[in-house]
Amino acid sequence: LILTATGAFLYVTQAQNNPPDQLDADPTKPTLVVLGSGWGATSFLKSLDTDDFNVVVISPRNYFLFTPLLPSVTVGTLEPRSIIQPTRYITRHKKRKVSVYEAEAKEVDPTKKTVTFQDISDVKGAATDVTINYDYLVYAVGCENQTFGIKGVNEHACFLKELGDADKVRQKIMDCIETAAFKGQSEEEIDRLMHMVVVGGGPTGVEYAGELHDFLIDDLKKWYPEVADRLRITLIEALPNVLPAFSKQLIQYTESTFKENRIDVLTRTMVKDVKEKAVVVQDANKEIREIPYGLLVWATGNTSRQITRDLMGKLTQVQTQRRGLLVDDYLSLLGADGVYAVGDCTATSYAPTAQVASQQGIYLASVFHKLGQKAKLEQQLTQLRAQPSADPAEIEATVKKLNRAAKLTPFHYSHQGSLAYIGSEKAIADLPLFNGNVASGGGAAMLFWRSAYVSTLYSVRNRTMVLADWAKVRIFGRDVSR
Ligand code: FAD
Ligand code: NAD
Incomplete structure (x- = not known):
């Protein structure tokens, strides 16, 4: 049965290859x-x-x-x-x-x-x-990534837009952890290196903070017990709350989940300057201070x-x-x-x-x-x-078809809802259902998030690989080698 299924699958995929x-x-x-x-x-x-x-x-x-x-x-x-x-x-x-x-x-x-x-x-x-x-x-x-011309962003921060960015972030996380675990590292330096700062509380920053939290809980504690407890995640957002585009209920749900997960959310706080090892921020009271970091991820939108x-x-x-x-x-x-x-x-x-x-x-x-x-x-x-002998009825029919082809309907956007993963196997979903908005957060939303994204992936190959990766992580944990 397996051989037949594999044969049929190969036949179908090969048949699609480069049509001669x-x-x-x-x-x-x-x-x-x-x-x-x-x-x-x-x-x-x-x-x-x-x-x-x-x-x-x-x-x-x-x-x-x-x-x-x-x-x-x-x-x-x-x-x-x-x-x-x-x-x-x-x-x-x-x-x-x-x-x-x-x-x-x-x-x-x-x-x-x-x-x-x-x-x-x-x-x-x-x-x-x-x-x-x-x-x-x-x-x-x-x-491209918006930096608002803030000094030091391009030099010291990592972005999260391209595939290469994700690899750079992964390398930098491992760099920080390995260096923090280095023999004789000072306490102050361990705290700095293990401080992961995310700037921007839009969906990119929130999802990244959630993923980082999972890595800490699921894997770091096992692989790097000597420094895992020192890892801190801080999300900095200039506005009064994260995820301004989501419903109030889901914003609260995200903020309380982050609190449980010990992700510090600094709202009404704006990054003004980025130094090699610290960000300079201004809070709601206009007070300026420096926050040391090991890894800085910059997710403040587009330009x-x-x-x-x-x-x-x-x-x-x-x-x-x-x-x-x-x-x-x-x-x-x-x-x-x-x-x-x-x-x-x-x-x-x-x-x-x-x-x-x-x-x-x-x-x-x-x-x-x-x-x-x-x-x-x-x-x-x-x-x-x-053609002198052309049938006038045929000409008329063609003109009608031409007029129909020339008639365009304007673009209409149909919003299917917003989803975001927030860590610890929870997601949030703002869905326009039953003539209203349905907001949902938690494990069920996470399953919905996963199935929605897997079905949106463009190929069977991608779907198979993503499902296999999720299964692999569940069985063996994440790979901490570079
Ligand atoms: P892109 O997808 O960015 O494509 C632009 C293309 O142009 C790329 O192929 C690029 O290589 C190419 N290009 C760049 N410069 C040139 C050039 N000079 N000449 C020729 N080609 C060039 N949206 C959602 O709806 N749901 C989500 O869950 C979601 N998650 C996201 C998560 C992350 C981390 C990020 C960064 C974005 C996410 N978005 C999400 C937003 C979404 O990715 C963008 O809105 C979407 O990619 C925009 O599509 P686009 O085709 O305009 O641009
Ligand atoms: P965003 O524009 O949505 O959010 C950027 C945030 O950074 C804003 O809330 C802004 O107030 C904050 N910010 C800007 N400058 C700052 C500073 N100096 N200090 C502190 N905070 C600062 O950007 P994004 O999250 O990258 O999203 C970009 C687009 O991609 C959005 O349209 C978003 O909806 C979409 N997206 C969607 C998803 C999803 O649906 N799951 C995920 C990622 C991105």
Whole structure:
């Protein structure tokens, strides 16, 4: 039975591999360039019918990263490879061949309709900078970390946005613990090294603090009993409470869970300066003090990337929001012909979330489906009209179809709820159910969180790996080797 199931599974997966009948690029079709391989770009690519376009994907990373599970990678609950998927895994199943370049777009010229991109790998080949033309551009480059220009953040803090960040955090945690356990270490230095500070009480900071707590309770006590009790976690938030986007009940639940878990939450406290071994904070009474740390994780939200700011600079008449790019109801970039923007790089009324970016990507693929249909129908109509014997009824029917294809419905966001893991096998869930919001926290919410994320993972491979990692941690604990 096992052999048959394995054989069937292999047959199905092999049958999907590189369809030899993938169509080649067609010079008569428009060129569609996609910038990015994150939530927006990937959901767009997955839903896109590539038959009508020559698609080119440009992104500095050649994979999709499932960000909701990234905090779990920082402490080894999940392995990095379990939550990424190669972009080519998606494009190889497409009807027409898609060109995928691992490169960073450096400039978009909305007047000439060109994109300039650069190979950023360490191994330099002869070709490094290339400029290509586009007919359509899907701009989905996301955001970078907000530092508010605070001194020392880039030099001394770790971020939590990319896969490399999670690895850096993991290395730094182990560095702090090993150095704290070093023979003859002073008491004061042990306390500093074992103090893990998280700045930003949004969902990223909260989830990271929760994961760190689990690592302490489940593993550190076993592996490093000599220093485990010295570990302290402090979450610093400038506003009066953490998780401002969640309901009051769930904020209270999170804060009380953190209290039980001995995670110190310093609200109304703003980080003003970051030194190599201490952060300088100002509290609600305007008092300034220093908090020594071993590890500092910076999670204070998003800001636009340089390339996005440059693009805004070229469209100053209409692009007036510093927060991000302005798009119309159909996700078309204001002031630029043929350019569409999705996800965190845009300034819309929605929060910058994976949910929004992926729904925008799916919606945009339907816009492109209509664009493709429209182009085909226009061609059909031109050919029909050129025939003297053409049936007027057929022409009329084609015109009707064309009008239907040209008609777009605006993008509509459907909020499916917010979930966050808060540690000690508890999660919080704000769900829009039964015409109202249902707030839930605890073990049941954690099971819901797990099943919701596993089912959202893009491939069977990722699902299998994540489930296996969770099982592995439950049986053997987390791996504390580097
Ligand atoms: P991204 O997913 O960031 O993708 C941007 C892409 O552009 C990347 O592939 C990047 O490599 C590429 N790129 C960057 N610069 C260039 C360039 N110059 N040229 C070409 N390509 C470029 N949201 C939720 O809804 N639920 C969650 O549980 C959740 N958890 C999160 C946890 C963490 C730790 C983080 C950091 C975020 C989380 N989010 C969550 C937010 C969510 O990840 C973002 O809103 C989402 O990634 C935005 O999608 P995007 O496509 O706009 O950007
Ligand atoms: P955020 O913008 O949601 O939160 C950042 C927090 O940092 C804010 O509360 C802000 O007051 C605080 N802050 C800013 N400067 C500070 C300073 N100098 N000192 C102290 N505190 C400071 O950022 P995030 O948590 O990275 O989230 C970014 C986006 O990604 C959000 O839209 C969020 O909803 C989404 N996200 C969602 C989930 C989830 O749904 N589970 C998880 C992670 C991220």
